Amino acid sequence: MTPPEATSAPARPPALDRLLEGPALKSLVDLHGRQPVLAVARDELARWRQAEPPCDFDRPQFEARCQALLQAAATPHLRPVFNLTGTVLHTNLGRALAPPEAVQAVAEAMSRPTNLEYDLQDGQRGDRDDHIEGLLRELTGGEAATAVNNNAAAVLLMLGTLAAGKEVLVSRGELIEIGGAFRIPDIMRRAGARLVEVGTTNRTHLRDFAEAITPRTAMVMKVHTSNYAIQGFTAAVPEAELAALCRERGIPFAVDLGSGTLVDMTRWGLPAEPTPAQAIAQGAQLVSFSGDKLLGGPQAGLIVGDKALVARIKRNPLKRALRLDKMTIAALEAVLRLYRDPERLAQRLPTLRLLSRPAEDIRAQAERLAPLVAQALGARATVQALPCRSQIGSGSLPVERLDSACLALGAPPGQRRAGRFPEHLAAALRALPMPVIGRIEDGLLRLDLRCLDAGGDEQRFVEQLALLQLPG
Numbered sequence: 453m454t455p456p457e458a459t460s461a462p463a464r465p466p467a468l469d470r471l472l473e474g475p476a477l478k479s480l481v482d483l484h485g486r487q488p489v490l491a492v493a494r495d496e497l498a499r500w501r502q503a504e505p506p507c508d509f510d511r512p513q514f515e516a517r518c519q520a521l522l523q524a525a526a527t528p529h530l531r532p533v534f535n536l537t538g539t540v541l542h543t544n545l546g547r548a549l550a551p552p553e554a555v556q557a558v559a560e561a562m563s564r565p566t567n568l569e570y571d572l573q574d575g576q577r578g579d580r581d582d583h584i585e586g587l588l589r590e591l592t593g594g595e596a597a598t599a600v601n602n603n604a605a606a607v608l609l610m611l612g613t614l615a616a617g618k619e620v621l622v623s624r625g626e627l628i629e630i631g632g633a634f635r636i637p638d639i640m641r642r643a644g645a646r647l648v649e650v651g652t653t654n655r656t657h658l659r660d661f662a663e664a665i666t667p668r669t670a671m672v673m674k675v676h677t678s679n680y681a682i683q684g685f686t687a688a689v690p691e692a693e694l695a696a697l698c699r700e701r702g703i704p705f706a707v708d709l710g711s712g713t714l715v716d717m718t719r720w721g722l723p724a725e726p727t728p729a730q731a732i733a734q735g736a737q738l739v740s741f742s743g744d745k746l747l748g749g750p751q752a753g754l755i756v757g758d759k760a761l762v763a764r765i766k767r768n769p770l771k772r773a774l775r776l777d778k779m780t781i782a783a784l785e786a787v788l789r790l791y792r793d794p795e796r797l798a799q800r801l802p803t804l805r806l807l808s809r810p811a812e813d814i815r816a817q818a819e820r821l822a823p824l825v826a827q828a829l830g831a832r833a834t835v836q837a838l839p840c841r842s843q844i845g846s847g848s849l850p851v852e853r854l855d856s857a858c859l860a861l862g863a864p865p866g867q868r869r870a871g872r873f874p875e876h877l878a879a880a881l882r883a884l885p886m887p888v889i890g891r892i893e894d895g896l897l898r899l900d901l902r903c904l905d906a907g908g909d910e911q912r913f914v915e916q917l918a919l920l921q922l923p924g
């Protein structure tokens with residue numbers, strides 16, 4: 453052991469002012485501003501003073517750390533990722549992607565004054581629903597329409613307006629939970645309505661509803677069983693029959709459609725999904741659905757139907773608490789406009805474009821990318837192009853799958869702890885500048901290419917793989 457007095461004292465840093473005059477910190481000040489640079493530099497100097505054992509001050513290292521910390525702090529927390537999960541409408545990854553028309557409309561609405569609640573004809577106060585009500589009426593056949601924050605809010609608002617303190621009849625087979633936080637019985641209670649379960653889990657008949665109607669009944673509600681399917685010995689009451697019964701007894705009939713697309717999806721080879729127009733045509737008096745599921749728009753909850761009922765909903769003070777902001781209205785109007793031209797919808801609406809991508813195209817893309825990805829990964833992982841199945845997501849068509857193709861990444865031969873390899877690889881892919889999210893299946897990390905647009909994004913995806921850092 454050398455006695456402490458025998459070692460020379462560690463090299464000390466220059467004064468903070470001097471450090472800031474150096475080219476490295478100067479350019480950081482230009483980039484991030486003086487205050488954040490000062491704060492980081494002070495923290496780093498304090499760290500050096502407290503180092504145990506004391507060490508020499510290393511200026512290049514200090515500057516590099518300042519730069520890394522400032523850069524990390526400047527990275528937005530909400531950022532784009534590659535959704536290669538195979539779930540097109542992934543709730544955790546933000547659901548539908550906006551078309552350029554909607555992005556443009558949002559940018560305008562955010563940066564300029566608009567006629568959000570202003571009637572340009574008579575110069576008086578207007579209603580924010582006016583921007584979308586006409587389009588929704590045209591596209592669904594409903595007499596009136598309104599919109600709120602999301603479909604959960606729409607259901608809450610319908611129930612709270614028409615059924616508070618009264619009873620709502622729902623088939624037992626439709627008492628669903630969606631994504632944990634939205635359960636029909638809970639939302640009913642929160643809206644102040646009493647749920648009356650009708651029929652059995654697998655079979656509910658018209659007479660079950662007829663017998664359950666009492667003077668306390670405020671509404672009959674049908675809930676689209678979005679995220680599961682009942683198969684086998686089942687019976688549900690056709691909407692037209694339920695609507696006729698409700699009309700006869702003078703009770704509003706509401707349908708929570710969940711996803712609700714505005715067009716017949718089968719024209720693009722996709723599975724059939726009920727539309728609000730069908731529900732209205734079958735006699736539903738109110739229909740609610742999401743803006744950011746199959747419709748492919750921004751997060752919103754849309755309500756269409758009977759004029760008098762919609763007017764009551766609009767007068768509910770809760771509507772004010774759940775209302776849409778101008779950005780959403782701008783995006784929603786732009787997306788609804790695209791539906792006026794169904795012929796070009798599949799090219800213009802990203803959700804539909806991704807859902808209707810032919811499997812052969814995705815397969816060809818996988819074959820083309822596999823060697824490029826293998827080259828970028830070198831010996832770090834094996835790469836195969838394999839067929840797989842995508843799903844629509846967000847509770848739409850839960851049983852249906854779409855043929856697709858993926859890049860399947862596996863452990864290189866001779867890898868230690870190969871069993872943990874897919875998890876390690878998934879973590880490394882999430883740490884890339886633009887995180888890549890895949891799914892692990894049968895010991896392989898699968899990157900479903902359905903949502904990887906050919907073009908700019910594809911190149912970025914391949915290029916950044918060179919940065920992948922796997923634990924040794």
Ligand SMILES: *Cc1c(COP(=O)(O)O)cnc(C)c1O
Nearest residue numbers: 602603604676678710711742847
């Ligand atoms: C998704 C869904 C909801 C909730 O809609 P959000 O827009 O996510 O709030 C409600 N009901 C059904 C049937 C659904 O599928």
